Amino acid sequence: MVLRISIGNKTKDTTKTSSESTKQVTTTTATSTAAHSSSSLRSGEMKIMQNFLLIWFDGNIDKNHKDFQDYFTELRNIVSTFEKFNDVNRCAEYLRRIEFEKVFLIVSGTLNKDILPLVHDMIQIDTIFFLTRDKNRYKQLEKKWSKVQIVSASVNSICKRLNKAVRECDHNVVPVSFVPKRTSMETTFDQFELSFIYSILIKEIILETKEDDTKCMKDLVAYCSQQNISESQLKHFQRKYHRKSPIWWYTYECFLFSMLNKAVCSMDLECMSKLGFFIRNLNRQLEQLHKEQSNAYKKRITVYRGQELNKEEFEDLINMKDGLLTFNNFFRLVQNNM
Template identity: 30%
Template sequence: MDSKYDDCSNVSNKQRSGRQRRNLETNMVVWLVVNGNNMHNEFRETINFHEIFDDINECIDYVTHCQSEKIFFILSESVYDAIVPVIHNLAQIHAIYILAENKTLEYPVEQYAKVRGIYNTVHNVHEAIAQEVAVFAGIKDFTISCMPASSSDSISLSNRLEASFMYFQLLIDVLLSINVGNAKQDMINKCRQQYDGNEVQLKTIDDFEKSYTFNTAIQWYTSDTFIYRILNKALRVQDIDTLFKIRFFIKDLHLQLEKLYENDEKKQSGTLVVYRGQLLAADEFEKIRQNIGGFLSINSFMSTTDDRNLALIYSGYGLQRPSNESILFEMTVDQEKCQRPFHHIRALSNFVNENEILFSMGMVCRIQSIEEIAGVWHIRLTSNDENDEDLRKLRLHIRQELYDTTDMTPFGQLLSKMGEYDKLVQFYLLMLAEISDDNEKLIMFHSHLGATYNDLRRYEEALIHLKKVTELEAQENSMSCAETFANIGIVYHSMENYPEAMTYMLKAQDIVENHCPQYEAKLSIMYNNIGTVFCQMNDLSNAYLYYEKSLAIKKKILPLNHPSFASTCNNLAEISFKRGDYEDALRQFLEVLDIDLRTLPPYHISLANTYHNIGFTQMEQKNYAQALENITKALDIAKKSNHPDMHEYQKLIDTIASEMIIK
């Protein structure tokens, strides 16, 4: 059972089955090799990234974890029965191609619709894949998030829908505001590694390096080249590392559209109606259908046309059901008040016949209506301007909840609230690389990294960053110095080095009490955490004393429904547990659960910890049925992020099951 700190978060990183190469594009080829077949170089002209396997189990494990790719799968006839039934219904499997010396193999076409056919040469397989890729090339990546219309009273970033919706809005602010630095060369170097051996793409990269300028961003974006494919994949999967490397291009493309929008003498008052045909995954479409009247955020640059019939062609006319739905977006735009720049780019585009109108990323629209006509869903949108009252309330609340520190941390705070801790580490490391000469921000990001690594159970890395902060601190008895000592104490506590933890925490307490007494909220947190260390050292009297001191300050300065009360209630419950008063412990843990359910996203790891504590207490009461129910809930949450505590939860479930059998 774990005590709770007032400021905690957890994360884990999921890795694929031993193959660490990253695909920067969406499409990839997976080939299950039998009898010495080899991948031909001609495939890389169509799809750059490929993986070759000779072991069925390793292959299945790999494709199962490739959840952000579109896989074109090639296999030999001899392994058809072993692998097609297993992989066919995976969303990431786009098409399957069977390589056989003859075409005698029979398969149920209706059951295995993704099987494109049987081919007797590798060249024939490549031709089929090239044709399929060409068909879908015009259907551009389209990344969205939805949010229902909300009253101001119900807005909260603890609601995962709302947090996810605002995530991209803040990401745009970060990408457009930070310095470009060496991003262009970093991206070019990364692309050369990705396309090593692909002579066609390497030549394009060379051309890009030599000829690219700010004024050619639109031209490059509308070309079917590496820069377009990498950008849209990174936006779709929210790849922070790649987005930061490609930020120079994102910034140029946005600013070029902004300049064209502002200087457009032909821009008219009134409204403009544009269209976009699109295949959407069935689950993505369902999000839109469930939010009529709410908001749709378009999390990529958006290509549209004023030619309705042309847009319909790209909808697919319902032929990709049930996995994909055909969509025709019809968007009405107030040309003078649109909150994102746009421009008719026919004169700049490589596709002059499409009469393309390109919008910058982050458009927010109101979902007005949805209607199915001849197999195509017609979705009517209106672009929202700053006068939209619901959107204004949401943005105001975001500012109040996130923008209470320096201008570089709101995005990090949002990631933390969403439980996106892997992205949080990426963000902080990238920020450190950008601000090597800013001492104040170096301190801030080293501190955040130390706290996050502690939650990741990567304690040595946490100590490296936090002790770096002590070297950078200019004032010995400042509040910042006290917080650093307190955070080092937390890490030593996590490492079960309680004497060192107490040493650092008492240093922090001394600084605040004697030099910074005005920081009552910070002192309350420190009292709570010192109590936690005393509790672990089995000094329950001192633990209870410090928890009570923490609670007294919270009652003085916080509203009674504040989520911070959960940590202290949890820790008082643990003292009751250690004293053997399981009934009182359970009562207090249930109070913690009530607070957590109102203030945390449904899969936050702190909620798992609370379910675990409730279940563990019920185990001691020999109430095994309810204990099993609550620890199973903890396990389900931990599995969502592959959190290491899931192994402990599984062991407890096995123990409970054994006790129930014996009983």
């Protein structure tokens, strides 16, 4: 999709929860920039199916202990790629080999503070969750280390924090590109990057393909199972898919949104083909809603979306005032900026 850029005051993103999804303005798009993706860290490893992964570091970690298994089960419902380490150097080395995804790091145990100086400033690290039963004792770490969050050592507490971090990461990872304003106010294809044209072609192929949804769903579940997506989520998806709308599933907190977001941003054709039936269903529902609601919006409406930009991206945005913004994803927008 191509949008006209206007520069205004900073706004707070207030995307609503899944129960309010019918009130959201969601648009399907095509982009100018395909994000990079490191499909695996070593030859033969499974793909990282989301824009992030989870690492748990504990010097005395016991993978077979019931408490850890309880954590593992719940956390795997949020992040599909979950690694465990009990050696500081091996953990740091693993982190260095991650190229494009963001990392959520859980730190606990006797060696918890030893790892912070080694990994805190790594660009791969998004958030470090410092797990403890005595939050006051380690509160000063949040002041010393900006990426550290002190979290109570309970499954509910860490899942709540991780869910929030995951949503923010997925929201901010969508790549955008800018096309300068033309004095003639006309835009030709030679202004866009080749990746933008490529993404349009891929989009058209997916939307025009005719396949049986039942077979496609079975293929998707089998594919996700091979990529270590949570079995409980896959079973839930199979049982409930036809009972809910595509927009509901897109806004629901499960593997589907993150997986689609990663596939589209990185132009992962294999994954996009597996998700093709869902992309078509979602696009079809959006077109139907647009048709039904178009009469209610005779005048132009303003919608908002907040997204983090690095310094270079922000400078590009400022310089491209009144230019065009291109991206290749479904966007969740709101009609107020509060």
